[in-house]
Amino acid sequence: MLTTLKRLLVSALRRTNVLRWFNVSLRLQCADRSLRVPLLGGIGAGHFSWARREPWLSPLLRVLLQTKSGALLDVGTNIGQTLIAHLETGIPSDYIGFEPNHCAASYFERFSRANRLDHLRFVPVGLSDRTSILKLFRNGEVSAGASTVEGF
Numbered sequence: 001m002l003t004t005l006k007r008l009l010v011s012a013l014r015r016t017n018v019l020r021w022f023n024v025s026l027r028l029q030c031a032d033r034s035l036r037v038p039l040l041g042g043i044g045a046g047h048f049s050w051a052r053r054e055p056w057l058s059p060l061l062r063v064l065l066q067t068k069s070g071a072l073l074d075v076g077t078n079i080g081q082t083l084i085a086h087l088e089t090g091i092p093s094d095y096i097g098f099e100p101n102h103c104a105a106s107y108f109e110r111f112s113r114a115n116r117l118d119h120l121r122f123v124p125v126g127l128s129d130r131t132s133i134l135k136l137f138r139n140g141e142v143s144a145g146a147s148t149v150e151g152f
Contacts, residue, residue: 025114031090036114043107043142044079057085065091074098075127078144079107083120094119100126104142 020042028035028047037047061082065072071094074082078099086095097120099105105124112120126136126148138146145152 028084030084031088033087035084035087036111038107038110038114040107040110043103044111046079046081047084054081054085057082058088061085062089062091065089065093070094071096076144077108077122078104079142080111081144083108083111083117094121096121096123098123098125098127100124100136101138101142101146104146107142 022042023038023040025036025038026048028037038044061072065086072082072086074086074095074097076099077083077097078101083095083097086093097108099108099122102124105122108122109124112118112122126134128134128148134148136146136148137150137152
């Protein structure tokens, strides 16, 4: 019940554009643990609604992690949506994340520290088949659809 109220409150504040003035942390129940979700100028609010948009992700990760051993490699961690789905499975495994967007990477690191997820490995870079410095095109500060290909 409380999680539903938080989700509705965050959603309402987000729609009215008021959330950008807040820097707080709220709790989000995730499997057997309670996560601290920093809301920093509106960034992080999506954590309270992503499960409704991607209800298939946690069950898929659960099947994959039960089938194969090894690390979960998250290319494009953004602000941690896949990490939360991974934690929701309750299956312990290594996690290695990559994120080239400095705003999203900064939030991800703060989220990880707030939840004492020290076992994670995170590299704030993009992956490519060659070494180079490229421009990152994005629609918003932490846009999940950022790309090095303009107009993608």
